[in-house]
Amino acid sequence: MPILQTTGLEKRFGGIVATNNVNLSVEKGARHALIGPNGAGKTTFINLLTGVLKPSSGRIALEGKDITDTSPHERVRLGMARTFQINQLFLDLTPLESVGLVVSERLGAGADWWRVVGTKSSVTEEIVEVIERFHLTDVMFDRVAVLPYGKQRLLEIALAFACRPHVLLLDEPAAGVPEAERHELLATIEALPQDVTVLLIEHDMDIVFSFADRISVLVNGALFVDGAPEEVAKDPRVKAVYLGEELDA
Amino acid sequence: MANPALTSHVSDYLKRRARWSPLEIAFWIFAFATIWLFPSKHLILKDTAILALFAMSLDLILGYAGILSLGHAAFFGLAGYFAGLVAKYGFITEPVLALVAAGLVAAALGFVTSFLVLRGSDLTRLMVTLGVSLMLGEVANRYSNITGGADGLQGVEIEPVLGRFRFDLYGHNGYVYCLIVLFVCFVVARRVVYSPFGLSLRSVKGNSLRASAIGIPVKWRLVGIYTFAAGLAGIAGALLTQTTAFCSLDVFSLDRSADLLLVLIIGGTGYLYGGLIGAVIYKFLQDYIANLTPQYWQFWIGLVLVTIVLIGRERMRAWIETARSALENLWPRGFARPAKFAAPDGK
Numbered sequence: 001m002p003i004l005q006t007t008g009l010e011k012r013f014g015g016i017v018a019t020n021n022v023n024l025s026v027e028k029g030a031r032h033a034l035i036g037p038n039g040a041g042k043t044t045f046i047n048l049l050t051g052v053l054k055p056s057s058g059r060i061a062l063e064g065k066d067i068t069d070t071s072p073h074e075r076v077r078l079g080m081a082r083t084f085q086i087n088q089l090f091l092d093l094t095p096l097e098s099v100g101l102v103v104s105e106r107l108g109a110g111a112d113w114w115r116v117v118g119t120k121s122s123v124t125e126e127i128v129e130v131i132e133r134f135h136l137t138d139v140m141f142d143r144v145a146v147l148p149y150g151k152q153r154l155l156e157i158a159l160a161f162a163c164r165p166h167v168l169l170l171d172e173p174a175a176g177v178p179e180a181e182r183h184e185l186l187a188t189i190e191a192l193p194q195d196v197t198v199l200l201i202e203h204d205m206d207i208v209f210s211f212a213d214r215i216s217v218l219v220n221g222a223l224f225v226d227g228a229p230e231e232v233a234k235d236p237r238v239k240a241v242y243l244g245e246e247l248d249a
Numbered sequence: 250m251a252n253p254a255l256t257s258h259v260s261d262y263l264k265r266r267a268r269w270s271p272l273e274i275a276f277w278i279f280a281f282a283t284i285w286l287f288p289s290k291h292l293i294l295k296d297t298a299i300l301a302l303f304a305m306s307l308d309l310i311l312g313y314a315g316i317l318s319l320g321h322a323a324f325f326g327l328a329g330y331f332a333g334l335v336a337k338y339g340f341i342t343e344p345v346l347a348l349v350a351a352g353l354v355a356a357a358l359g360f361v362t363s364f365l366v367l368r369g370s371d372l373t374r375l376m377v378t379l380g381v382s383l384m385l386g387e388v389a390n391r392y393s394n395i396t397g398g399a400d401g402l403q404g405v406e407i408e409p410v411l412g413r414f415r416f417d418l419y420g421h422n423g424y425v426y427c428l429i430v431l432f433v434c435f436v437v438a439r440r441v442v443y444s445p446f447g448l449s450l451r452s453v454k455g456n457s458l459r460a461s462a463i464g465i466p467v468k469w470r471l472v473g474i475y476t477f478a479a480g481l482a483g484i485a486g487a488l489l490t491q492t493t494a495f496c497s498l499d500v501f502s503l504d505r506s507a508d509l510l511l512v513l514i515i516g517g518t519g520y521l522y523g524g525l526i527g528a529v530i531y532k533f534l535q536d537y538i539a540n541l542t543p544q545y546w547q548f549w550i551g552l553v554l555v556t557i558v559l560i561g562r563e564r565m566r567a568w569i570e571t572a573r574s575a576l577e578n579l580w581p582r583g584f585a586r587p588a589k590f591a592a593p594d595g596k
Contacts, residue, residue, distance in 0.1 A: 050462065076464030088459035090452045101452050102463045104445040110465060111473070113446035118263025121256075128256045137255070139263065159463055176595060 001064055003028040003197050004049070004080070004167050009058035009245070011221075019055070020221040026167065026199055033200045033212035037241070039222035041086065042201050050082045051075050063166065071118040079107075081165035083156045084203075085172045091145040095136045095155050099127050099146060102162035126162070134158035134188060140176055150181025154188060167197045174207060187209075189222055217241075259483075267443035272573060276522070277432065284374045292420040297532040298427040299488050300474035303435055304512040304524030306481035310452055312518030313442060314474045315454035317371050319506050321376030321482055323362070323385050324355040326500035328483030330389060331355075334498040342408045348487050355483020356476050363475035364596065367468055379503065386501030401497030405490065416492055428487060434481050439521060441477065450474055512548070515557065517566075 002025035011019040020042045026032045036042050043172040046054040049060060051072040059068045062080055070078065072167050081222075088100050100117060103126045104110045118124060133139050133188045144155065153173065160168055170189070177185055186207065192198060202208050208215065217225040225231075225238050232238055274569075283294060303325055309318040328351035341347040365377050381446045389396045397403055400512040409415040441447050453460045453467050461467050490496040499505065507533070516527025534553060556563070 052458075071462045071466075072461040073466050076462065081464075082462055084459070084462075088456055088462065089418050090455040090459065092455055093448075093451065096262065097448060098452075101445070101448055102464070105449065105464045109445050111445045111446055111470075113441045113473070115445070116264055116440075117445055117448055118260050118266075121260065124260045124263070125256050127258050128252065131259075132252065132255070137436040140259070159459070163464055217411055240481065 002026055003030075003063055004199070005061045007046075007059045007061075008050070009048060009060065010056045011041075011048055011053060012056045016223050017176060019048060021058070022218075022221075022223050024223060024226070026197060027214070028166075029194055029197055031198050031200070031212050032213055032214045032216065033202055033204060033208045034216050034218060035205075035208055036182070036224075040218045042218055043171070045218065046082060046169055046201060049169060050080065055113070075130075076163050076165070079166035080169065081160040081163035081167075082169035083160045083171055083173060085175055087152050087156050089144050089155060091143070091157070093144055094141055095131065095144060095147070095151075095158070096127065096140045098155065099130050099136075099158060099162050102125050102159055103130070103157060106163055130158050130162045133191075134161070135184060136210035148181065150177050150185060153177050153181075153185055157188070161192070161196075165196065167199065169191070169199045169201070171201045172203060174202075174204060262334060267439075268572045272521075272576065276525075279434075280428065283586035284428070288419075288421065291424040293532060293536055295420045295424040295427050295492055297528050298424065299485050299492075300508075300512065300532060301525045301528035302427075302431045302488070303482055303485035304509050304516070305435065305438060306478045306485065306519065306524075306529050307509050308437060308513055308518050308521060308524045309442070309478040309481070310475055311513060312473055312523065313447065313450045313454065313522070315473065316366060316471065317375055318366070318378040319375045319503070319510075320380070320382035321478075321509055322501050322503075322505040323378070323382035324359055324479040325486035325489075325505065326382070326389070326488070327358055327385060328352065328355040329486035329496045329500040330396055330492045331483075332487035332490040334395070336491070336494075337402065337405045341594050343412065344407055344410045344426075346493050348484055348491065351487035352480045352484040355479030355486065358483075359479020360472065362475040362479075363472045366475060367471055379455065379506070381502050382503070384505060386498060389498055389501060397497075401495055402490075403495075405494045405496070407491050407494050416494070420492070427488050427492060430484065434520070435486060435525075436478075438481065442521060446473065448468070475516045511554065514554065 004026040006022050006024045009019055009022040010017065022045065025175055034042060034045070044053065048055050051070060053066065059066055061067065062078055063077070065078065067075055067078060090101075100123065101110070103118070103123050104112070107123055107126070109115070109120060109123060122136065131137055134157065136151060136154060136158060139151050144152065147155070157170065158171055173189060174182060174185055190211070200208070200211060215227065215229050216223060217232065217238055219241055225235050227235070261307070283290075286295065299415050303321070307318065313347060332347050332351045332355050333350065335347050336342065348576050351375050366374050369377070381530055390398055393399070407416055410422070410426055414426070416423045430577070449460070449470055452465065453470055457467050486500060511521055512527035512531045514527070515530050516523035516525065535546065535550065538549040542549070
């Protein structure tokens, strides 16, 4: 059974079909990449998966359970978390407080209105684990707004990871990260635990082919090709529509 | 496994955020010292304490959750009438019990109306909150057989607090009562804003899209704080009725809600003391100017507001920070810095 599955997923905005009858299966433990040219509907698709948008029709199942009608925060509890293509961080908080929020929430302490933050040792230990894994120790007391972009990008993933998702959706994690900070970021993504299934939305073909064990190509809102990296790389239709000369070089 | 030294360091850091700073302690020592220092000013100090509590309750939803309201007087007024009626008809004669009950009634109204307020943007929220308080004001006007209508609620007799302390004409006991209630409410509110719940509110205000993407039920957090703030506003309203033995339709007025925003503009939002400091400045400025020019005092209030905006909150904050760090250097190290100041626009 696939861990994440969409059946006949569609989203129309007026007359525009942004997502067109997508049947996608992501296997447990996979490193699955979703690629496609600009405007192919990748972000709409992610928003449907995470519940930011409601589909016009079709179903979404997570670990066999239908989650089509659940709210975004419920999907997080059910085991799916995402990052954003453009950073969505809490600029006035520190990385420590940001991660603390997520961990408190996950351990059911988020609505606790009487206990002072930081007094529960199970919460604190987990915060430190996440901070260390994402190399944020040296900046953990700084305001998020003043962090270097690469660190913000790491925090972006750390917040999603701290939800302890079974499925992690990474929306162009390396977008805009300068070359010097890129290596740390990619190494951290590579080092994500194997039991976390990753669905990667990415533009950069180097990252896709070094990371993914399965690739789906989205064109004009529809699933175009779906297969192992070698097959997708060889597929002449993909080359024609999307990859162009990039792979031949 | 996490590094234990780092873990305890992090735990200390997180807990330190919530520790009382020396400035805060000094603030409250001075507040209570005014009981003996300025006995002739107790009437205005009493009104200031009520306004401070009311403003603090608005700060909780504006400064911490980012909800702009022009109808906070709805809770103030409802609880004010409730406190007057239960005393008049002898349902609850002990003031402290009546105060708690009035707070609960206002919180219940806050809970119900929160669902209206959560819909829509800032402008719709302004209109909805304003609408609710206008409606309540007219309901009180319509049922004048119960509320006394435009004449106000007459014949309210307030029993002594805890059966011992009777409210006197000079406001002595009234002020002590209001100040203690303010302090207790402040301590509870302070606890709440430094809790995981309070932290999650700041995240909702900062970025509600991301807050829901990390599993925070944004709607319920806002319902929670709105209800809590409504309860505190209700306690403020009940204090006014109890200490004046009177309640009139102006508890629901737009002026009252608007004054509250002025208080928070003067004092700043999002650090809990804004409402308190703002209330002190506003009340005493009003009193001072009204003595000079009884007819035109609002001109000077307006001038002060324009000046505040022109100087700019950033610059004032810098002055305050400088003064604070100078002061705190005089104290032994290891004390926490209080929460950062934040402007009403959240910058």
